[in-house]
Amino acid sequence: NAGVTQTPKFRVLKTGQSMTLLCAQDMNHEYMYWYRQDPGMGLRLIHYSVGEGTTAKGEVPDGYNVSRLKKQNFLLGLESAAPSQTSVYFCASIKRESTDTQYFGPGTRLTVL
Amino acid sequence: EDQVTQSPEALRLQEGESSSLNCSYTVSGLRGLFWYRQDPGKGPEFLFTLYSAGEEKEKERLKATLTKKESFLHITAPKPEDSATYLCAVQAGAGGTSYGKLTFGQGTILTVHP
Numbered sequence: 148n149a150g151v152t153q154t155p156k157f158r159v160l161k162t163g164q165s166m167t168l169l170c171a172q173d174m175n176h177e178y179m180y181w182y183r184q185d186p187g188m189g190l191r192l193i194h195y196s197v198g199e200g201t202t203a204k205g206e207v208p209d210g211y212n213v214s215r216l217k218k219q220n221f222l223l224g225l226e227s228a229a230p231s232q233t234s235v236y237f238c239a240s241i242k243r244e245s246t247d248t249q250y251f252g253p254g255t256r257l258t259v260l
Numbered sequence: 261e262d263q264v265t266q267s268p269e270a271l272r273l274q275e276g277e278s279s280s281l282n283c284s285y286t287v288s289g290l291r292g293l294f295w296y297r298q299d300p301g302k303g304p305e306f307l308f309t310l311y312s313a314g315e316e317k318e319k320e321r322l323k324a325t326l327t328k329k330e331s332f333l334h335i336t337a338p339k340p341e342d343s344a345t346y347l348c349a350v351q352a353g354a355g356g357t358s359y360g361k362l363t364f365g366q367g368t369i370l371t372v373h374p
Contacts, residue, residue: 189366
């Protein structure tokens with residue numbers, strides 16, 4: 148099993164450009180999450196999904212959109228990137244709602260100039 | 261609003277010098293408290309889950325404890341390979357559903373010198 152994978156690993160955008168980050172998991176997990184991590188602020192939840200075709204807002208959803216068309220994939224989109232979205236983005240998944248361990252991907256480092 | 265505060269922000273230890281990291285929390289019905297380890301350039305890696313006050317869990321040189329207001333991660337005789345950022349997170353919603361959502365602290369950067 149590859150676990151949770153993220154694509155791309157690094158990306159540099161100019162202000163106003165758009166991009167999509169892909170998260171894939173091969174563990175048949177129901178719930179998936181997108182976080183951002185900034186220095187001194189820990190991880191903050193952007194959006195999450197409790198199943199195929201469903202998404203919900205987290206703590207910091209503004210400027211992001213998500214889609215979960217397939218159970219194994221969770222996409223995070225930036226329609227018009229801003230410098231404030233420079234961050235490291237992590238995807239995570241768990242089997243089912245509970246205190247199951249969240250498995251994290253390796254992260255995507257995004258810089259918006 | 262759920263809040264998690266970790267202290268200290270950074271901790272430097274000599275190899276073999278035991279110490280503790282603190283995680284203070286306020287949450288509306290604790291469902292679970294999690295400890296993760298994060299190495300530079302990598303995603304967080306699960307260490308422990310604690311569910312109720314008085315609970316303790318151990319793994320090698322690490323021991324996590326939980327009270328109603330805080331959790332401690334005790335590191336006994338640390339080695340340089342224990343150097344990492346340690347993250348604490350809480351899951352709220354005891355008695356209901358939380359959809360697995362976690363609220364994280366800002367982390368403690370631990371450096372162990374040989």
